[in-house]
Amino acid sequence: METAFRELLVDKKLIGPGEIRRQIEVLDSRTPALGAKVVARAWVDPSFRARLLANGRIACEELGISFYDDTELIVLENTEKVHNLIVCTLCSCYPRAVLGLPPDWYKAKPYRARAVKEPRAVLAEFGTVIPDDVEIRVSDSTAVVRYLVLPQRPAGAEDYTEEQLAALVTRDAMIGVIPVTLNAGSQP
Amino acid sequence: MSETANLVKRLPNDLGGQDADRIQQVDHPLAPWEKRCHALADVLDYHKIISTEEKRRGVESLGAEMVGKLTYYERWIVCFANILFQKGILTPDELARKMAEVEARHPGAKM
Numbered sequence: 254m255e256t257a258f259r260e261l262l263v264d265k266k267l268i269g270p271g272e273i274r275r276q277i278e279v280l281d282s283r284t285p286a287l288g289a290k291v292v293a294r295a296w297v298d299p300s301f302r303a304r305l306l307a308n309g310r311i312a313c314e315e316l317g318i319s320f321y322d323d324t325e326l327i328v329l330e331n332t333e334k335v336h337n338l339i340v341c342t343l344c345s346c347y348p349r350a351v352l353g354l355p356p357d358w359y360k361a362k363p364y365r366a367r368a369v370k371e372p373r374a375v376l377a378e379f380g381t382v383i384p385d386d387v388e389i390r391v392s393d394s395t396a397v398v399r400y401l402v403l404p405q406r407p408a409g410a411e412d413y414t415e416e417q418l419a420a421l422v423t424r425d426a427m428i429g430v431i432p433v434t435l436n437a438g439s440q441p
Numbered sequence: 442m443s444e445t446a447n448l449v450k451r452l453p454n455d456l457g458g459q460d461a462d463r464i465q466q467v468d469h470p471l472a473p474w475e476k477r478c479h480a481l482a483d484v485l486d487y488h489k490i491i492s493t494e495e496k497r498r499g500v501e502s503l504g505a506e507m508v509g510k511l512t513y514y515e516r517w518i519v520c521f522a523n524i525l526f527q528k529g530i531l532t533p534d535e536l537a538r539k540m541a542e543v544e545a546r547h548p549g550a551k552m
Contacts, residue, residue: 255474255518256547257539259481261531268484276480322486322493342457344497345513354479356468360513366461378464393457396493 279321283353287318288401289422291351292433293415295328296406306330309401313351320350329392330403331429336383338376338391338429339400340368346394348401352424359428369393379430402429409435453505454497475514482517491524499524 262268291313295302305312309326320326326348329337341347342365347355358364368375372389376382383389392400404426410418425431471479485491491499499520500508508516525531 254522254536254540255478255481257536257543258518258522259477260543261535261539262490265530267490267530268488272484273477273480276483277476280476280480280483322483340457343454344500346493354471356466358464358466358468361465361467362456362459363461363464366456366459367464369457370459375464379466396497
């Protein structure tokens with residue numbers, strides 16, 4: 254059905270014959286490594302961090318990360334007092350330009366239904382326990398507004414280079430379900 | 442809230458705040474047709490043929506049974522077809538004929 258649908262659109266000249274292939278190349282070029290680069294830069298460069306929090310999209314474009322869709326990016330900073338979590342309760346909106354495509358669990362009912370109602374229980378299922386005096390903020394994405402979590406820089410990484418820091422930052426930390434730790438680099 | 446009131450207030454996609462099972466931390470690499478389907482969605486959005494929000498509503502209007510039984514990208518491609526039928530850009534006949542043609546070219550292949 255996908256093949257037939259695509260060929261009909263090409264026959265009708267509504268889309269170009271190579272456009273799907275080119276867009277697949279764009280999709281393949283987007284991985285959580287881009288988001289990790291953004292986070293590491295924000296950790297080492299306070300003025301970049303300020304620009305990133307003011308307008309996520311413009312700051313990412315500064316690092317050469319283009320946005321191939323018409324979305325706004327709001328970057329949410331985790332602090333001693335606030336832990337952020339992102340979700341899309343209605344569908345599967347996700348900061349694809351900087352993280353690639355979302356994992357299946359992000360698109361499935363349990364995460365979408367429960368993240369907004371019992372975020373602490375959801376986080377606990379990822380092994381993340383947030384102290385009671387830290388506020389949890391859950392941000393619900395839309396077709397045009399996407400979020401990215403700026404995790405806290407882990408203790409013990411004070412001497413790390415920007416590249417070493419980027420290697421610590423995982424996809425799940427930028428969704429907000431886990432913190433960044435010194436040995437988290439092996440996760441997807 | 443009564444069951445019927447809940448049905449009226451909640452469309453099938455509107456899951457936020459409902460009770461649900463434990464999270465299964467699952468993922469899968471996309472099949473080639475799934476990735477093409479994703480790229481197709483982006484291209485349809487660029488050309489303002491189907492926007493992301495129209496796609497979301499299109500999936501929602503498939504109804505609870507289809508939303509529950511079709512896979513993620515199956516929902517997308519079915520909703521794309523429905524939207525273009527509604528817009529008069531494609532007809533069901535045209536799509537059926539093209540599907541038969543593709544099927545004849547690649548017998549048994551997942552289309």
